[in-house]
């Protein structure tokens with residue numbers, strides 16, 4: 376087992392609380408980052424640990440992801456009953472009565488303009504591609520080997536998105552997303568907290584958008600940054616492959 380001692384101590388305190396909310400990011404956290412976004416899947420050991428947590432009393436599981444809700448369900452195959460936030464918080468499944476995302480006509484027009492503009496930019500650069508999402512779209516440059524060229528394409532996309540009414544951009548890992556519904560993972564975690572009334576919250580994530588999630592954690596909560604980069608999280612692990620140890624430790628402490 377390779378859990379930093381400070382994280383192990385935090386997990387012991389966390390597990391001793393009554394009801395727990397365990398929130399997980401998907402790409403780069405539960406799943407390794409891969410070039411073909413459709414082939415991302417949970418690291419098998421992470422999937423097994425998540426199944427264990429799902430069987431425990433007073434542990435609520437949730438995914439908080441940038442993926443569209445339907446894609447998240449398909450790729451993450453979460454245990455039944457797992458609460459889901461997709462599209463960085465713009466889409467939610469908190470039970471069968473959760474309303475779907477509905478865009479106003481102006482938002483739908485903005486979404487189409489975002490997608491058309493990103494597709495035009497991608498068409499000029501071999502390897503760039505556009506992911507269509509319910510609240511907007513994302514241009515991916517992971518297939519482009521030249522990192523600086525990829526950054527220039529993302530800069531071009533960012534500048535173009537700034538000219539579209541109602542569009543706001545989010546930076547990610549070799550991706551630029553633009554959406555017409557403003558939301559953050561911090562807001563999603565606060566909504567989950569309000570909906571489930573836990574005694575403490577765990578959140579693990581790897582990306583800049585996950586920092587909004589770490590920012591809403593309190594002293595009783597546990598934040599785990601996966602990988603390198605500045606973070607507000609109190610703890611860090613190296614890679615998705617190390618997450619299973621953390622989740623299994625939590626399951627063992629509660630078991």
Ligand SMILES: O=P(O)(O)OC[C@H]1O[C@H](O[C@H]2O[C@H](CO)[C@@H](O)[C@H](O)[C@H]2O)[C@H](O)[C@@H](O)[C@@H]1O
Pocket residue numbers: 400401402403404407408409410411412413415439440441442443506513515517547548549550552582
């Ligand atoms: O919040 P997450 O669950 O981490 O989702 C964030 C974005 O993840 C996906 O893109 C990232 O993962 C891809 C697959 O590993 C990778 O090819 C890409 O370079 C990464 O940026 C996803 O495609 C986006 O929709 C999510 O918003």
